Amino acid sequence: MQTKDSNLLSVGVILPVFDETDSISEVTGKLEQALGPHLEEILIIVSPKSQDETKKICAELAKKKNIRMEIQEDNPGLGPAIKQGMASLKGSGAILWIDSDGEADPATAKLMVEAMVRKNADLVVASRWLNGRAGFIGYDNTKFFLNYWFRNILKVIFMTPLSELTYGYKLFRNKPILQQMNWESRWHDIATETTLKPLVFGFKPAQVPTVWTKRKEGVSKNPFKNNFRYVYRAAQIRLLSLTRAGRRKMLKPRSTNL
Numbered sequence: 102m103q104t105k106d107s108n109l110l111s112v113g114v115i116l117p118v119f120d121e122t123d124s125i126s127e128v129t130g131k132l133e134q135a136l137g138p139h140l141e142e143i144l145i146i147v148s149p150k151s152q153d154e155t156k157k158i159c160a161e162l163a164k165k166k167n168i169r170m171e172i173q174e175d176n177p178g179l180g181p182a183i184k185q186g187m188a189s190l191k192g193s194g195a196i197l198w199i200d201s202d203g204e205a206d207p208a209t210a211k212l213m214v215e216a217m218v219r220k221n222a223d224l225v226v227a228s229r230w231l232n233g234r235a236g237f238i239g240y241d242n243t244k245f246f247l248n249y250w251f252r253n254i255l256k257v258i259f260m261t262p263l264s265e266l267t268y269g270y271k272l273f274r275n276k277p278i279l280q281q282m283n284w285e286s287r288w289h290d291i292a293t294e295t296t297l298k299p300l301v302f303g304f305k306p307a308q309v310p311t312v313w314t315k316r317k318e319g320v321s322k323n324p325f326k327n328n329f330r331y332v333y334r335a336a337q338i339r340l341l342s343l344t345r346a347g348r349r350k351m352l353k354p355r356s357t358n359l
């Protein structure tokens with residue numbers, strides 16, 4: 102599906118929601134401003150385990166012209182929510198993933214679209230690291246330290262110029278191969294899987310600076326043990342990327358497009 106002007110990159114947005122409340126409409130409102138005519142639709146994927154107030158807010162928002170809501174079909178976990186969003190937005194020119202908890206800055210989406218068009222990039226990540234420590238407002242110190250070293254190691258192992266490899270906020274060009282990818286993560290490691298796999302399959306990367314600000318309400322659904330899942334996922338992808346058979350395993354069964 103394209104926006105009215107066929108020269109415009111049409112962006113479908115995946116907005117995963119679990120128990121958030123006020124931040125959801127803040128994010129959608131700011132995204133509408135940031136993306137302007139590029140915005141095709143915002144797809145809210147809401148966890149069925151969310152509180153009633155959350156579901157009510159999402160249903161109310163979905164009455165707007167360019168907002169749609171789907172209940173997450175495969176539970177639990179953030180991974181299947183993103184997988185469902187990718188499939189549901191298969192007609193969009195590009196797919197943006199942004200969280201609904203208010204930690205990501207929706208204004209960055211404008212820079213991401215501009216970078217994709219100007220640099221002819223296939224994957225644009227919002228990078229907190231391009232702003233140094235100032236890119237993380239209210240971030241836990243231990244997590245910052247671990248994240249710093251983990252992404253340094255990943256940068257070397259995956260030989261990529263990207264400074265951000267574990268964050269969910271990113272824009273994908275919706276190339277056919279993106280829809281063939283076999284997203285395996287059930288938990289928050291989907292954030293690293295959705296950056297590393299496109300890199301393995303030759304997506305041209307770009308990055309723009311952003312600032313992460315700790316949520317003002319609700320709680321994180323990302324427990325500390327997920328850090329180990331990120332390590333496992335990255336190691337698995339690197340190993341699979343070494344052989345043709347391994348790369349085939351990263352795609353849905355019976356795909357021939359390698």
Ligand SMILES: Nc1nc2c(ncn2[C@@H]2O[C@H](COP(=O)(O)OP(=O)(O)OP(=O)(O)O)[C@@H](O)[C@H]2O)c(=O)[nH]1
Pocket residue numbers: 117118119120121146147148173177178179180182200201202204289320321322323
């Ligand atoms: N649909 C759906 N959304 C989820 C699920 N888990 C988390 N989310 C949403 O995904 C986004 C990221 O989840 P968070 O728990 O904030 O995780 P995080 O931002 O990676 O971790 P922190 O840095 O600790 O905040 C938020 O907007 C959540 O509402 C889930 O199982 N299903």
Ligand SMILES: [Mg+2]
Pocket residue numbers: 200202204316321
């Ligand atoms: Mg969060």
